[in-house]
Amino acid sequence: MMLSTWWTWMIAAMVLAVLEVFLPAQVLLGFAIGAAGVGLGLLIGIPGLAGSLPALALAFAVMSLIGWFILRRVLGVYKGQVKVWESDVNED
Numbered sequence: 566m567m568l569s570t571w572w573t574w575m576i577a578a579m580v581l582a583v584l585e586v587f588l589p590a591q592v593l594l595g596f597a598i599g600a601a602g603v604g605l606g607l608l609i610g611i612p613g614l615a616g617s618l619p620a621l622a623l624a625f626a627v628m629s630l631i632g633w634f635i636l637r638r639v640l641g642v643y644k645g646q647v648k649v650w651e652s653d654v655n656e657d
Contacts, residue, residue, distance in 0.1 A: 575601065577604075578600035581597035582597040594636060595630070595636055597632075598631075598632030599625045599630075600625065600629075602624070602625075603628060
């Protein structure tokens with residue numbers, strides 16, 4: 566099965582990381598972390614990953630979500646990203 570080779574996941578991680586440069590939203594970087602995690606898991610031989618496409622998809626989703634949460638915690642929210650309105654335009 567082609568999807569169960571570790572180098573396929575590592576190439577996908579690199580492609581997603583490069584795409585993050587062109588589309589900076591921290592979303593693709595989370596997916597890149599997930600793909601790299603699955604690739605490392607396949608490389609070290611975590612049992613149950615290599616033979617099952619649903620297990621690969623679940624591992625990718627969980628690792629991507631964890632990677633996204635870590636990025637969100639480390640990088641945080643940019644100043645000015647969230648706008649809080651203090652007054653209403655119609656009040657004056």
